[in-house]
Amino acid sequence: SRKIPLSPFVLVDMTSSKDEALSRDVYQALSETPKKTLIFTTRKGFYTFVYCRDCHKPALCPSCKAPLVLYSLKKSYFKCRKCGTEYDPHMQCQHCAGWNLKGYGIGTQRIYAEIQRKLPERPCWILDETAVSSPTKRRAVLQAFSNSSDGILVGTEMIMEEASLSADI
Numbered sequence: 001s002r003k004i005p006l007s008p009f010v011l012v013d014m015t016s017s018k019d020e021a022l023s024r025d026v027y028q029a030l031s032e033t034p035k036k037t038l039i040f041t042t043r044k045g046f047y048t049f050v051y052c053r054d055c056h057k058p059a060l061c062p063s064c065k066a067p068l069v070l071y072s073l074k075k076s077y078f079k080c081r082k083c084g085t086e087y088d089p090h091m092q093c094q095h096c097a098g099w100n101l102k103g104y105g106i107g108t109q110r111i112y113a114e115i116q117r118k119l120p121e122r123p124c125w126i127l128d129e130t131a132v133s134s135p136t137k138r139r140a141v142l143q144a145f146s147n148s149s150d151g152i153l154v155g156t157e158m159i160m161e162e163a164s165l166s167a168d169i
Contacts, residue, residue: 038159041156047105054100060094064082123148142164
């Protein structure tokens with residue numbers, strides 16, 4: 001059965017400037033209303049699209065030619081969306097051998113890092129298949145969020161899979 005949340009949902013315009021992952025409206029809502037918050041995004045990683053600023057071509061997996069995503073929390077690395085292969089973050093462009101790769105897009109790690117920088121007093125966790133790669137890690141994140149009074153949970157579709165979260169917000 002579905003549970004009705006105890007607090008009303010707040011929808012906020014997420015449109016941001018090109019340098020920030022979240023809008024001023026989001027940060028204002030997070031600052032003014034310090035309660036449990038879910039932030040849903042469809043992408044994992046820090047930058048979800050990487051391209052070469054010299055030749056203007058996307059960074060692709062050398063193995064399967066799928067786009068690479070930059071991950072960058074504890075360590076930086078590129079990861080293929082399709083085959084899962086990880087690559088050195090200092091790799092050269094496959095097209096022109098240049099070193100001018102630039103990341104764009106907004107993923108869970110970028111949102112998390114920005115919240116940590118702008119709202120360090122608020123506890124924050126990531127719930128995606130990269131951050132919680134085991135059932136133990138997943139349970140730990142969900143338990144920590146559940147125990148918090150003002151935590152922020154940034155996640156992908158995994159948020160939708162957790163019926164227990166509806167009781168927490």
